[in-house]
Structure formats: C-alpha cells, structure tokens
Amino acid sequence: MAIVTASAVVTSTCFHACILKDSEVLRKEIPGLDRFKTAAQKNSNRWFDSNVKFLPAAGAGVVQIYDPETKSFIDHPESDPDDDIIVDVFGPFAYFLATVNADRLEPTFRIAPCSSDIPPTEATFDVIIVRPLRNPKITMDSSEARDAFVPALWAVMNAAYQNGDHVNLRYQEDGSISVGGDGPLVVEYIRCGGWEWTPVRFP
Numbered sequence: 001m002a003i004v005t006a007s008a009v010v011t012s013t014c015f016h017a018c019i020l021k022d023s024e025v026l027r028k029e030i031p032g033l034d035r036f037k038t039a040a041q042k043n044s045n046r047w048f049d050s051n052v053k054f055l056p057a058a059g060a061g062v063v064q065i066y067d068p069e070t071k072s073f074i075d076h077p078e079s080d081p082d083d084d085i086i087v088d089v090f091g092p093f094a095y096f097l098a099t100v101n102a103d104r105l106e107p108t109f110r111i112a113p114c115s116s117d118i119p120p121t122e123a124t125f126d127v128i129i130v131r132p133l134r135n136p137k138i139t140m141d142s143s144e145a146r147d148a149f150v151p152a153l154w155a156v157m158n159a160a161y162q163n164g165d166h167v168n169l170r171y172q173e174d175g176s177i178s179v180g181g182d183g184p185l186v187v188e189y190i191r192c193g194g195w196e197w198t199p200v201r202f203p
Contacts, residue, residue, distance in 0.1 A: 010105070012097040013050075013197060015130075015153065018043035033106070044153055045146040047092035047132060049200040054079075054087040057193035059122040063087045066114055066189035068168045073118060073191050089188075091200065092141050094153055095130035098195065103164070113164025114189060127190040130156055134184045137175030152177055156187060 012020075022039035030038060054063045054076075062079035063086075066072075078087045100123070103115040112126045120126075132138050132149045139145075155177045159166035168179045169186040177186055 010097065010099045010102055014048045014093050014096045015040070015043055015046065016095065016097050018046060040157070044150045045143075047094055047141060047146055047149075048096075049092045049141070051091065051198045051200060052089045052093075052096075053196040053198075054089065054127070054190055054192045055194040055196075056085050057120075057122055057124045057191070060124075060191075060193075061085065064191040066167055066191070068170075068185070071118075073114070076190070087190075087192075089129070089131075092132060093129065094132050094149065095128065095156065096197070098125045098127045100125060108161050110164035111160045111166075112189075113167060114191070117164075120191065124191050124193060125195065127192065127195060129188040129190065130186065131188070134186070134188075135171055135175050136173060136184070152186065 019036055019039045022042055023035045026035040026038055029035070056062045056064075056079060061081055063076040064073040064079075065076045067074045076087050079085050097111060099112045099115060101115060103112050103117075104110045111128055115126045130153065132145070132152070133141075135149065135152060138149060156166045156169065159169055165179065166187050167189050169177050170179070170181045171177060171183040171186060172181055173183065
C-alpha cells in the first residue's frame with residue numbers, strides 16, 4: 001500500500017492567493033512576470049474577514065513575533081505559558097502567507113526574510129500578515145477604507161523587494177508608513193508551530 005504525504009513550502013490566502021489564481025488566467029495573454037502585477041492590481045483592494053489561531057512550536061513553548069527593534073523573535077505578548085499559549089488574531093486581513101523554509105517568492109522579493117536571516121532551530125512556520133485595521137486612520141471595513149488602504153499594501157510589497165525591508169515598517173499617527181518610530185507594525189511576522197484559518201465571510 002502506497003503512503004501519500006502532502007506537503008507545501010508556501011501556503012497563502014488573501015492577496016497572494018488571489019494573485020496566483022488570476023495570474024494563471026493571464027498566462028497565455030501575458031506569459032512573463034508582468035501577469036503577476038496585472039493580477040495584483042485587480043486584487044489590491046480586497047480584504048478577507050477571518051479568524052486565525054496560532055499555535056506555538058514545541059521547543060519555543062510560545063508563539064513568537066519578530067521585533068524590528070532587537071532584530072529578533074520575541075514572545076508574542078498574547079502567548080502566555082502560564083495562561084494561554086494560543087494566540088487568536090482577528091481580521092480583516094489583506095495579506096497572509098506562511099512558509100516553512102523559503103525566504104522569497106521571486107529572486108528579489110524577500111517576503112519572509114527571517115527564514116534565512118534568523119533560521120529556526122526546529123520545524124516552524126514563518127507567517128507574514130497585513131491587517132488593515134492596524135492603521136490608526138482606518139477604523140472600519142468599507143469600500144472607501146479598502147481603496148484608501150491600497151497604497152499601504154503597495155508600500156509593503158515594494159519594501160519586500162528591498163531585501164525584505166517591509167518587516168521594519170511602522171504606522172505613524174497620521175496613518176503614513178515609514179521605517180522607525182514606535183507606531184504599530186504594518187507587518188506582523190509570526191513564527192509558530194501551526195495555525196488554523198477560519199473564514200468568517202468571503203469578500
């Protein structure tokens with residue numbers, strides 16, 4: 001009897017998954033990499049209302065999150081070994097991608113730079129998340145808010161081409177994005193042992 005094992009290097013939903021789906025439709029019309037840019041433009045204002053549970057890796061004992069200040073993974077503030085180690089994260093999400101060992105999707109698109117810069121010591125997922133409601137100027141999900149968030153999403157994608165600099169982006173009080181400061185991180189970079197994605201509704 002044959003044993004079949006399913007595995008993946010990268011899994012995703014939201015923006016990245018939509019790009020992959022629509023780029024395949026464009027493959028004959030636009031055979032080069034430009035088809036991904038066309039698909040990205042089409043999907044840049046879509047949000048996904050879901051809930052995610054992050055589970056810790058066995059060795060770490062807690063869910064971890066990347067801290068650009070120390071350039072290291074630290075214990076996620078909501079993962080408490082004395083209380084509840086599972087971290088619940090609520091949408092909407094604009095971007096969600098998980099990888100086990102790949103730091104890039106294209107030669108210069110380093111979406112998960114810590115996968116190689118800070119290699120894990122055990123089997124883990126590196127998960128890259130963008131949640132629009134972390135922007136201090138966006139307080140609700142609406143068609144206007146989705147359109148207003150598009151430049152922020154492009155800022156993340158463009159910074160990923162700058163040797164993975166998107167992991168250092170922060171919101172300023174006026175909702176603008178830059179490297180540095182003490183505002184909320186634009187990208188939440190999670191290292192964990194597993195995750196569960198539960199859709200609330202489809203866009």
